[in-house]
Amino acid sequence: MKIVRFAVPHEASPRWGILEESRIRELASFAGKETGDVFSREGVRLLAPAEPSKIICVGRNYLEHIHELGNEIPENLGLFIKTPNTLADPGESVPYPFYSENFHYEGELALVMGRRAQKVSREEALEYVLGYTVAIDFTARDVQRKDLQWVRAKAADKFCPLGPWIETELDPFDLQVKTLVNGEVRQDGRTSLMMYPVDYIVSYISEFMTLLPGDVILTGTPKGVGSLERGDCIEAWVEGIGTLSSSIS
Numbered sequence: 001m002k003i004v005r006f007a008v009p010h011e012a013s014p015r016w017g018i019l020e021e022s023r024i025r026e027l028a029s030f031a032g033k034e035t036g037d038v039f040s041r042e043g044v045r046l047l048a049p050a051e052p053s054k055i056i057c058v059g060r061n062y063l064e065h066i067h068e069l070g071n072e073i074p075e076n077l078g079l080f081i082k083t084p085n086t087l088a089d090p091g092e093s094v095p096y097p098f099y100s101e102n103f104h105y106e107g108e109l110a111l112v113m114g115r116r117a118q119k120v121s122r123e124e125a126l127e128y129v130l131g132y133t134v135a136i137d138f139t140a141r142d143v144q145r146k147d148l149q150w151v152r153a154k155a156a157d158k159f160c161p162l163g164p165w166i167e168t169e170l171d172p173f174d175l176q177v178k179t180l181v182n183g184e185v186r187q188d189g190r191t192s193l194m195m196y197p198v199d200y201i202v203s204y205i206s207e208f209m210t211l212l213p214g215d216v217i218l219t220g221t222p223k224g225v226g227s228l229e230r231g232d233c234i235e236a237w238v239e240g241i242g243t244l245s246s247s248i249s
Contacts, residue, residue: 003031003131003166005051006044014047015039019165020121022207031114031130048087048162049133050112051217055082055160056205057137057216061194061220067193068223070160077196078203080150082137082160082218090163093249094200095155096230100140103228103248106221107179107187109237110135111198115209125202128211131168134237134244136161136179141227162216162244176239177222189222196220 002019003236016032026037059078060066066073083131088094094102114130134200137160144153160243172191176186179187191197196204198219228234229249237243 001168003027003049004164005030005049005100006039006048007047008039008044015141030223034059045089045186046091046164047089049164049166050087050162050214050216052087052112055084055086055216057082057154058196059220059221060200062189062222063143063193063195064189065221065225068224068225073158077201078206080154083155085157086146086155088158088161088246091159091245092158092159092161093247094138096160096228096248097140097143097152098151100143102140102142103179104139104141104225104235105179105186105228106134106137106139106225107177107234107238108137108218108221109172109175109177109191109198109238109241110162110215110218111172112200113211113213113214113215113217117202120203120206122199122203125206126172128206129198129202131166132170132172132238132241133162133166134164134218134236134238134241136234136244136246137195137221139216141226160218161244162243164242167241170240172225176237176249177223178237180235180237181226181228183233186226187222187224189224191219193222194220198235
């Protein structure tokens with residue numbers, strides 16, 4: 001099932017729905033019951049499919065990515081935070097940050113929480129996940145290396161495109177993850193190569209931070225990250241979900 005968040009022309013409030021080919025069956029709320037209303041897919045605009053209180057990101061979760069950046073292998077699961085202002089909609093243009101000269105893409109599998117999770121075991125962790133989507137973790141790499149914290153590097157406006165929808169019926173443990181820049185494949189990995197798989201990630205975070213419905217977790221990026229220029233088109237694709245596109249302005 002594909003759950004979408006969408007905008008109807010001339011309406012201020014977004015809606016939720018279930019996407020079925022060319023139509024959307026409206027839901028009363030995030031993961032709520034159907035209202036009975038149906039919309040044409042062509043008549044609406046898809047939005048980032050989450051309204052999180054927080055976006056938790058896993059850093060250095062693929063060994064080859066660690067090596068390509070010359071970083072040390074972390075002793076524990078490495079985490080950082082993106083704030084809700086970082087969300088960008090599918091197809092939305094993202095401004096090149098004026099304070100950076102080395103702006104990178106990182107395509108990733110993301111998950112969206114469906115239930116409140118606090119101190120959940122690894123065995124039951126995925127029961128709290130609503131589904132999976134695609135994310136691009138934009139990073140001002142030069143700023144990341146020189147700032148004390150990663151706020152400017154990772155948490156500026158629109159630094160986290162998300163979408164195009166939440167896929168609820170998916171096994172996340174061995175999926176292909178690809179990123180293309182201007183049609184050229186730059187990243188091509190599999191989630192089976194993660195050092196910390198999805199069930200471990202959810203359980204680990206929930207031990208010290210309560211995860212709420214709608215919260216988003218980015219699971220890390222494979223090797224092949226690189227710099228972007230104004231005018232570039234980025235497409236992140238995850239097997240079983242689809243393609244999330246963005247552009248740099």
